[in-house]
Every structure is written in C-alpha cells, then in structure tokens.
Amino acid sequence: MTIGxxxxxxxxxxAHRRLLVELVCTVAAIPDARAALVAMARDNETVRDHEEDPGIEPDAAFAVQQIADNELRGILKAAMARLETKL
Structure with a gap:
C-alpha cells in the first residue's frame, strides 16, 4: 500500500469512527438502548485463556479480535462521554 x-x-x-460515535451517542439517549450499549462495552468477545487453545503463539486472528474489541469499547466510551456532555 502506498503512503497516499x-x-x-x-x-x-x-470519518467512519466519528460518524459511529455520533450515532451511538444519539441511540444511547434512549434508556433501554443505553443499557444495552453499556453491556456491550462491558462484554468481551476475545477468547479467554481457557476457552480456546491458541497454541504456543496466538495467531493473527486473536490479535485482530482483540483490536476489534478495543476499538468497539473505544467507540462506545467516546459516545457515552459525548452523551454525558449533552445531558
């Protein structure tokens, strides 16, 4: 991939992340939806040590899954923080 x-x-x-944060913030203003989003931020989809054996060295799939979980929580956290400033 080139620098450009x-x-x-x-x-x-x-741009997609900014849009998602704003959309999640808007949805989180609905109490039932907010509870679901808080639960989503709390839950972790990454496989734990005992749930699956990744071998001696975890492969890229485990790393990608962890990155996705972290990004999801980051988006939800940013959206909740934005909502708090609007309340």
Missing amino acids: NSIHLEGRIN
Whole structure:
C-alpha cells in the first residue's frame, strides 16, 4: 500500500469512527438502548485463556479480535462521554 493510499484509508476510517460515535451517542439517549450499549462495552468477545487453545503463539486472528474489541469499547466510551456532555 502506498503512503497516499494509506493516508486516504486512515482518513476514511476516522470519518467512519466519528460518524459511529455520533450515532451511538444519539441511540444511547434512549434508556433501554443505553443499557444495552453499556453491556456491550462491558462484554468481551476475545477468547479467554481457557476457552480456546491458541497454541504456543496466538495467531493473527486473536490479535485482530482483540483490536476489534478495543476499538468497539473505544467507540462506545467516546459516545457515552459525548452523551454525558449533552445531558
């Protein structure tokens, strides 16, 4: 991937993230939805040590799953923080 493509991709991802944060913030204003979003932020989809044997060295799938979980929680946390400023 060239630098130009990388910058373009990063810009698009940042725009998607900003949009998601605002949408989640709007949905979180609904009490039942907020409870579900808080539960989603609390839950973890990453496989725990005893649930699956990744072998001696976990492969890329485990790393990608952890990155996705962290990003999801980051988006939810940002949305909840934005909601708190609006209340």
